[in-house]
Amino acid sequence: MSPDSPIFDPAAFALGDREAAFTARARELAATRFAARAADYDREARFPTENYADLRDAGLLALCVPAEYGGRGANYREYMLTAAEIGRYCGATALTFNMHVCSCLWSGALADTLDMSVAERADHHRRRALHYARIVDEGQIYAQPFSEGGAAAAGAVPFATTAEIVDGGYVVRGKKIFASLSGHADYYGVLCTVPGSDGALSRRNTLYLAVAARAPGVSVSGDWDPLGMRGTVSRNLLFEDVFVPADEALMPAGIYYQAAMRWPHMFMTLTPAYVGLAQAAYDFTVKYLRGEWPGYPQDRREGAAKKVNVAQMRIALEQMKCLWLQAVTEARLDPSREQLARAHAAQYSVMETANELAQLAIRTCGGQSMLKTLPLERLYRDSRCGALMLPWSADLCVERIGEAALYGDPAA
Ligand SMILES: Cc1cc2nc3c(=O)[nH]c(=O)nc-3n(C[C@H](O)[C@H](O)[C@H](O)COP(=O)(O)OP(=O)(O)OC[C@H]3O[C@@H](n4cnc5c(N)ncnc54)[C@H](O)[C@@H]3O)c2cc1C
Numbered sequence: 001m002s003p004d005s006p007i008f009d010p011a012a013f014a015l016g017d018r019e020a021a022f023t024a025r026a027r028e029l030a031a032t033r034f035a036a037r038a039a040d041y042d043r044e045a046r047f048p049t050e051n052y053a054d055l056r057d058a059g060l061l062a063l064c065v066p067a068e069y070g071g072r073g074a075n076y077r078e079y080m081l082t083a084a085e086i087g088r089y090c091g092a093t094a095l096t097f098n099m100h101v102c103s104c105l106w107s108g109a110l111a112d113t114l115d116m117s118v119a120e121r122a123d124h125h126r127r128r129a130l131h132y133a134r135i136v137d138e139g140q141i142y143a144q145p146f147s148e149g150g151a152a153a154a155g156a157v158p159f160a161t162t163a164e165i166v167d168g169g170y171v172v173r174g175k176k177i178f179a180s181l182s183g184h185a186d187y188y189g190v191l192c193t194v195p196g197s198d199g200a201l202s203r204r205n206t207l208y209l210a211v212a213a214r215a216p217g218v219s220v221s222g223d224w225d226p227l228g229m230r231g232t233v234s235r236n237l238l239f240e241d242v243f244v245p246a247d248e249a250l251m252p253a254g255i256y257y258q259a260a261m262r263w264p265h266m267f268m269t270l271t272p273a274y275v276g277l278a279q280a281a282y283d284f285t286v287k288y289l290r291g292e293w294p295g296y297p298q299d300r301r302e303g304a305a306k307k308v309n310v311a312q313m314r315i316a317l318e319q320m321k322c323l324w325l326q327a328v329t330e331a332r333l334d335p336s337r338e339q340l341a342r343a344h345a346a347q348y349s350v351m352e353t354a355n356e357l358a359q360l361a362i363r364t365c366g367g368q369s370m371l372k373t374l375p376l377e378r379l380y381r382d383s384r385c386g387a388l389m390l391p392w393s394a395d396l397c398v399e400r401i402g403e404a405a406l407y408g409d410p411a412a
Pocket of ligand 1: 151
């Protein structure tokens with residue numbers, strides 16, 4: 001069993017039994033298996049294939065597949081808490097796990113709350129059964145390539161990747177950048193636009209489509225040698241006249257747009273990886289200074305600044321965790337303006353605090369702590385990536401909070 005305490009103590013934070021069980025399982029798996037592999041994935045910028053085999057064996061690939069389709073039926077909050085425990089031991093595994101899980105969560109628990117016609121819902125249920133069976137029965141992995149290098153991933157303009165309607169399905173054309181799990185996922189959950197009859201692109205016509213990695217016309221390009229989150233292997237994906245059967249739609253046409261408008265907390269699902277990193281930076285600092293980190297028995301607690309810095313880290317961590325849990329707890333269809341602002345604040349806080357804690361940890365622990373034999377310098381580099389993630393990058397969160405406060409409808 002993992003010796004680490006839970007990030008959110010079940011009794012103190014009033015977690016449900018399922019939340020306590022999922023988080024305990026994830027922590028045990030990640031602490032005993034993922035932690036030891038993280039340095040190699042990072043050094044070699046290699047996908048965490050072995051971790052995915054463990055997630056598959058533990059039934060966690062099907063975490064958010066609804067129970068009636070054979071999955072674990074985890075809801076939004078259960079997923080968020082579980083993934084944070086994974087991020088604590090391997091940020092790249094948690095971040096890529098998010099891409100995979102969203103294909104189930106968005107088409108499952110989240111889609112169940114959205115408006116659909118009876119026919120649309122029946123079609124959706126039939127299609128998602130095919131998709132869930134691949135995960136539950138065959139352990140297949142999904143990625144989530146949205147970014148194109150323009151304003152589309154920020155939600156400002158339609159995706160330039162198109163899905164032309166043809167007999168039996170779609171022909172997909174376009175290019176995605178930063179496609180985590182590229183070359184390792186079995187399916188890419190691509191966001192693309194179905195052009196109107198006049199060829200015009202509209203965000204309302206966004207389609208969320210599963211494209212088989214092996215489909216003719218799909219290729220991976222570019223190298224991958226970034227600062228952090230190196231195990232995500234986020235290379236470019238090219239779609240050249242790729243035929244995709246109609247049943248590969250992960251949501252009916254138009255429903256992704258409704259989800260983005262009405263269920264905005266769906267974009268917070270990138271945060272758990274960074275909540276885990278923040279906790280890891282704090283845990284490392286305390287153990288290292290106390291001489292409790294394996295192989296580093298020296299007591300390094302001397303000096304008033306050590307106490308002050310550790311206290312500052314603890315305060316920032318507690319503030320971030322409480323705000324994050326509150327925002328996660330109130331995630332829902334049609335959140336109020338206040339709830340949305342809180343979600344943006346939580347996203348900003350997680351992404352910035354994780355890196356601030358890692359910085360302070362290095363300053364407090366000293367030069368030896370940033371050697372590559374220890375995890376701290378990786379936590380520092382991985383955590384730097386959080387604020388860049390679209391559509392809720394740190395800069396965009398700040399902009400939206402200010403915009404809503406100063407120009408938003410107070411009655412909303
Ligand atoms: C490790 C890692 C893994 C990733 N994995 C994935 C993945 O699996 N799938 C995926 O789709 N993407 C992924 N991304 C991409 C990520 O979400 C962003 O799309 C990407 O970092 C944007 O890079 P860019 O150079 O185009 O920056 P830009 O989009 O140009 O952003 C630069 C700055 O401008 C701001 N900005 C951007 N758009 C606007 C706007 N419309 N209005 C105002 N300000 C704006 C941003 O906040 C940022 O501060 C990943 C990124 C990283 C670092």
